[in-house]
Amino acid sequence: MAISVKDALSKTAPVPSVAVQGWVRTRRDSKDFSFIELNDGSSLGNLQIIARDSLENYADVQRLTTGSSVRVEGELVASQGKGQQWELVARKIDIVGRADDSYPLQKKGHTPEFLREIAHLRPRSNLFGSVFRVRSRLAFAIHQFFQERGFVYVHTPIITGSDCEGAGELFRVTTLDLKNPPKTKEGLVDQTKDFFARSTYLTVSGQLEAEAFACALSKVYTFGPTFRAENSNTSRHASEFWMIEPEMAFTDLNGDMDLAEQLVKYLVYAIQSNSEEELQLFAKFVDKDLISRLDFVVERPFQRITYTDAVDLLKKSGEKFEFPVEYGLNLQSEHERWLTEKHFKSPVTVFNYPKEIKPFYMRTNDDGKTVTAMDLLVPGIGEIVGGSQREERLDVLEKNLRDHKMDLADYKWYLDLRRYGTVPHSGFGLGFERMLMFVTGVSNIRDVIPFARTPGSAEF
RNA sequence: UCCAGAGUAGCUCAGUGGUAGAGCGGUCGGCUGUUAACCGAUUGGUCGUAGGUUCGAAUCCUACCUCUGGAGCCA
Numbered sequence: 093m094a095i096s097v098k099d100a101l102s103k104t105a106p107v108p109s110v111a112v113q114g115w116v117r118t119r120r121d122s123k124d125f126s127f128i129e130l131n132d133g134s135s136l137g138n139l140q141i142i143a144r145d146s147l148e149n150y151a152d153v154q155r156l157t158t159g160s161s162v163r164v165e166g167e168l169v170a171s172q173g174k175g176q177q178w179e180l181v182a183r184k185i186d187i188v189g190r191a192d193d194s195y196p197l198q199k200k201g202h203t204p205e206f207l208r209e210i211a212h213l214r215p216r217s218n219l220f221g222s223v224f225r226v227r228s229r230l231a232f233a234i235h236q237f238f239q240e241r242g243f244v245y246v247h248t249p250i251i252t253g254s255d256c257e258g259a260g261e262l263f264r265v266t267t268l269d270l271k272n273p274p275k276t277k278e279g280l281v282d283q284t285k286d287f288f289a290r291s292t293y294l295t296v297s298g299q300l301e302a303e304a305f306a307c308a309l310s311k312v313y314t315f316g317p318t319f320r321a322e323n324s325n326t327s328r329h330a331s332e333f334w335m336i337e338p339e340m341a342f343t344d345l346n347g348d349m350d351l352a353e354q355l356v357k358y359l360v361y362a363i364q365s366n367s368e369e370e371l372q373l374f375a376k377f378v379d380k381d382l383i384s385r386l387d388f389v390v391e392r393p394f395q396r397i398t399y400t401d402a403v404d405l406l407k408k409s410g411e412k413f414e415f416p417v418e419y420g421l422n423l424q425s426e427h428e429r430w431l432t433e434k435h436f437k438s439p440v441t442v443f444n445y446p447k448e449i450k451p452f453y454m455r456t457n458d459d460g461k462t463v464t465a466m467d468l469l470v471p472g473i474g475e476i477v478g479g480s481q482r483e484e485r486l487d488v489l490e491k492n493l494r495d496h497k498m499d500l501a502d503y504k505w506y507l508d509l510r511r512y513g514t515v516p517h518s519g520f521g522l523g524f525e526r527m528l529m530f531v532t533g534v535s536n537i538r539d540v541i542p543f544a545r546t547p548g549s550a551e552f
Numbered sequence: 553u554c555c556a557g558a559g560u561a562g563c564u565c566a567g568u569g570g571u572a573g574a575g576c577g578g579u580c581g582g583c584u585g586u587u588a589a590c591c592g593a594u595u596g597g598u599c600g601u602a603g604g605u606u607c608g609a610a611u612c613c614u615a616c617c618u619c620u621g622g623a624g625c626c627a
Contacts, residue, residue, distance in 0.1 A: 120586050127586055140587085157578090173585050193578050196562065200576065200588055205619070206563070261625095297627090322625055323553055335627060414623090425623075478627065523627030536620095537627095547553095548618090 098134035100168055101178060107168040112139060112180065113188070115216060116160045118199045126154055130164065130180075133221050136369045140171065140179040152187055158199065159191030159216070201377070204539050211543050211552050219377065222370035223540055226363060227528055233362035234315055234336055234524075237355055243311045243338060248298030250317065253290055254502065261321035262293035263331075294319035298337050299519060300453075300506055303482060306339035306517050307509050313338040315524070323547050327536040328473065330525065332545040339519035345455075345464040345481040348518035349441050352468050352477045353394045355522065356439065360386050363531045370532075379533025385471065386531065388438065395436040398444045399423075399462070402431060409435070420446050425474055432471045439470045452492040454480040455516075466520070473530055479520020486510040 094111040114132030121127075128141035141164050143153045156162065166182040173179075196210055197217060207214040214220040238245065251265050267287040268274065274285040283291045298314040305312045318335045338351060364371065364386055375382045397405070406417040406427050411434075415424040423431075423442070431440050443466040447456060454463035468477035483489040489510055493500055500507065528540040538544040543552040 118588085120584090120589070122585060123583080125585085129587080142585085171585090173587075175587050179585095194562075195578095198563065198577055198588090200563080202563065209619095318627075320626075324625060325553080326623080326625090327621080329626070333627065422624095475627070521627055526627060 094163065096134035097130060097132045097137070097139045100139050100180065101135065101137050101176075103168060103178060106170065109165070110168050110180065111163060111165040113163040114139075114161070116156050116158055116162060116191075118158055119156050121154065126150075128153075128156065128162070128164075130162070131216075131221075133215070133225075136218060136222055136373060137176075140173075140176050141166075141185075142179055142181045143185055144182070147182065147185060149185065149187070153185050156187065157191050157193060157195065159195035159197060161188040161191075162186060163188055204534075204536065208538055208544075215542070218373060220539070222367075222373050223528075223532055223534060224542060226367045226370050226532055227540060229366050230359060230363060230528055230531065231315070231524070233359050233366075234355075236362070237358045238313045238338065241311070243313045244305070244309045246298075246302055246305045246309075246312045246314050247316065248295065248301040248314045248337075250295050251288075251292050252295045253288070253292050254300065261323075262296060263319050263321045265292045265294060296320055297335070297521065299339070299521065302337050302339040302519060303517065304505070304509060306341045306519070307513070307515060310341045311338070312340075325547060327538075328526065328529075330537050330541060330544055330546055333537070333541070334524035336522040336524060337519060339517060341515045341517045343481075343518045344516055345443060345466060345518060348479050348481060348520060349396060349443065349466050349468075352441070352466070352479060352520050352522070353439075356394075356468065356470075356476070356527070357390050359527060360389050360531055364390070374533045378535075382533040389470075392438055394439040394441055394468070396441045396443065397431075399442055399446065400444065402427075402442050405435065406430065420448065422449055428469045428474050429471075432469045432474075437471070439468060441466055441468045443467075450480070452496040452498060453482050453489070455483045456488055456492070464518075468520075470530055472535075473526055475523075476526045476530060477520050477522050479518065481516065481518040484510055484514045484516050486514065 094113050097112055097114055100110060100112055112130060112132065114130045117129040117131045117138050119126060119128045124145045126143040128143055129138040130141050131138045143150065147153055163186040164180060164182050165184045166180045168178055168180050171177060171179040197213060202217065204219070207217055207220060215224055235245065268281065268285065274282040276282045286292070295318060297318065298316065302312055302314050314337045316334065317332055319332055321331065322329065340347065340351070371383065400419065402423065403417055403419050409430065411430055413424070413426055415426065417427060432438065443464070444457060444462040445465040446461060447454070447463045450463050450465045454465050456463055464481035466479050467475050470476045483492060486507060489507065490500060493503060525537050525540050529535065529537060532540065534540050538546060
């Protein structure tokens with residue numbers, strides 16, 4: 093029965109007989125034996141194997157190359173050398189699969205750009221193995237956070253009929269024959285002949301459906317894939333990404349901002365306390381300031397500022413911005429960066445935005461000019477959370493829909509939530525990959541997704 | 553989609569009009585309880601693609617492709 097490399101490395105006493113299996117990271121010959129560094133992805137560290145020339149297949153072992161897979165049985169003993177506590181003196185080495193000399197991963201460092209081209213092999217590198225272990229741990233922490241607080245996990249649909257938020261291009265889902273689609277009398281494509289008897293898309297957000305469940309189960313969250321067909325070519329956007337969307341009944345914007353802040357802090361703390369080895373690697377090779385920044389985020393309260401005050405602050409900053417700062421305009425990346433990186437030097441929640449620049453479902457404030465929107469901005473990445481208190485008043489919501497030139501009939505079920513026992517409720521979306529970028533310091537979203545989908549790129 | 557930069561050996565790069573290079577890697581040999589070992593030898597190329605200018609193009613021009621950084625859209 094084989095144990096993991098991680099388990100072997102964490103033993104507190106020698107073990108007369110163990111087996112491990114994994115991939116050869118590197119091999120060095122000594123006079124009458126060979127060192128093999130074995131990794132199985134269970135941890136960052138490798139297990140050093142001592143292969144003596146008395147092994148019956150020693151000639152084959154000496155030809156083992158980086159990337160080969162092996163199973164090793166032997167005795168775990170205290171290492172004679174420096175640099176590792178334990179090593180495994182092999183009694184038997186089974187060569188499971190060889191890797192020829194075209195194996196692209198070297199012992200030396202590779203650029204993330206090169207590794208991105210070999211997305212099927214990059215999890216075998218230290219950096220990407222660490223990123224994806226942390227990704228898994230972060231996903232787990234998200235469920236922990238919400239489950240500990242009594243939230244119900246809701247699976248909202250991935251195929252959706254509503255392009256509700258109107259924000260962003262959608263991926264169409266269809267089984268119609270593109271070369272010869274059924275036509276209406278008017279010569280248009282007849283959507284009623286499609287699989288769902290209507291046009292359907294991949295979801296851009298589970299929010300509206302989550303609202304329905306919040307108005308029944310009180311506190312819910314979604315955590316699943318999300319799709320945007322935007323032609324965005326940046327280090328922070330992907331066509332397929334994962335999003336966490338909590339939704340809480342009987343909760344106003346303050347409660348919403350509180351939850352967002354607690355969640356971000358909880359997630360950072362979870363990675364600090366469970367993925368220390370990986371964080372050290374990121375701090376060494378990816379982002380020198382990572383450790384101190386994460387400490388800072390956990391320790392200090394986030395800044396909160398209204399949109400109006402943020403605009404004033406930016407105007408008075410004396411900073412020369414490329415884009416104008418004016419009430420009624422969206423904050424640009426450079427403005428957000430100034431707030432988080434230069435002025436407050438911490439995460440900042442900006443709230444109460446002008447209604448004109450926000451979607452229809454956000455609750456109108458008493459001033460009639462602003463809506464209860466909030467964006468949580470973090471240094472280095474920008475917007476990581478976007479949320480709001482939802483408009484719970486039927487008449488106001490209907491007016492908003494009309495003002496946005498949207499068809500009320502398409503939102504009948506959504507309006508029903510306000511018609512039958514409406515409640516103030518709030519929620520937000522947290523970009524999972526952006527959070528992962530924040531805790532790892534990895535600066536390109538393509539490098540925190542196992543097989544990234546971006547415009548013009550869906551290989552693998 | 554817009555702006556800027558880059559594409560030369562498996563990787564990282566030098567070469568800016570006149571014979572295609574280095575380090576690393578790989579391979580072979582030597583040495584050695586080694587740690588991104590060390591020493592020697594060796595291997596390695598459609599210079600992104602297609603045109604053009606020129607006696608001659610990796611180098612200059614045009615178009616396209618890909619990647620990177622920034623912007624917009626946002627998570």
